[in-house]
Amino acid sequence: VIDRIARCVTDAVDESDLSIKQIRGVGIGAPGAVDAETGRVIFAPNLPGWKDVPLKKELEKRLDVPVFLGNDCNVCTLGTFDREYKSKPKNLVGIFIGTGIGGGLVINGELYGGHNHTAGEIGHMVLEVNGPKCGCGNRGCFEALASRTAIFRNIQSAVKEGQKTILTDMLGPNLADMRSGDLRKAIRKGDKFVEKIVEEAAEYAGIGIANLINILNPEIVVVGGGVIEALENEMMPRLIKSAKEHVMPGTMSGIEIEASKLGDHAGITGAAVLARQGTS
Incomplete structure (x- = not known):
């Protein structure tokens, strides 16, 4: 799964006619309980076997770019708050x-x-x-x-x-x-x-x-x-x-x-x- 996520990122970069070295950071929203400080998915009820997964570390290893991890719905809320409601x-x-x-x-x-x-x-x-x-x-x-x-x-x-x-x-x-x-x-x-x-x-x-x-x-x-x-x-x-x-x-x-x-x-x-x- 992590390899597929990394491929999605590199494909998106390629389709944008950029190189990975031009990317300052990658934001990731992961389902379940996520520790944003350590970059770990603690438990994901809808992803069998996903317990204590060091997602940030593994993606940074594959992409060589800083990765910022949050719970998927926290990330959705952040996007809605920032863009739709202009943080008001x-x-x-x-x-x-x-x-x-x-x-x-x-x-x-x-x-x-x-x-x-x-x-x-x-x-x-x-x-x-x-x-x-x-x-x-x-x-x-x-x-x-x-x-x-x-x-x-x-x-x-x-x-x-x-x-x-x-x-x-x-x-x-x-x-x-x-x-x-x-x-x-x-x-x-x-x-x-x-x-x-x-x-x-x-x-x-x-x-x-x-x-x-x-x-x-x-x-x-x-x-x-x-x-x-x-x-x-x-x-x-x-x-x-x-x-x-x-x-x-x-x-x-x-x-x-x-x-x-x-x-x-x-x-x-x-x-x-x-x-x-x-x-x-």
Whole structure:
């Protein structure tokens, strides 16, 4: 995997008609618990076998360029905060819903890493005791209830039990290669089953956001990731409604919940900001 990452970097440099010697630094966003100080991926639930991986050291060895490592969703939050919001809000929470769910916290204008640099693992807040098993080993995590993985699991499980859906006409009985965009197409064709599953995920996402608002009281909660990019119109209204229903009364005043406009570019942008900060 590390060799492939290094090749992606060198390919991008070549395609830009540059040499690696012209690159001042490389920013990397890695999934899971990341120690940015030591450059290690401590644990990545969605990457089997990734425990205590010295990613920064290994990439620097291959590239001979300074590498700056952060959690992928912290990096997305950094990109969103820097480019989309021009670093103006004092306090912002970023939530990114894709294969998993992660986030980042901007507190007093700075990305917050926490005591051991692993803050922002929003996807592993437990929202439902004894809920579905999560990749981290716990049950009922935000990620196990509202991520693309959770949505696909619920759809596939129901189809195996005989549930009818337009998705099987589109993709076949095994729902091979199902993507978030397929869910949008099914909903727009009137598939009430898929709509219900997506709305349930949005409901849980709203509950998770309500918890964060109660604890952190940020100015802005920005929601991004591949699922939101594909299903913004289908999920955001229900998500916002759910958050407002579950916060403590009075805490929502002046707080905005918005979909990110950067889409999948949030991570790329944030990685560039990370490298810029590290080399300036």
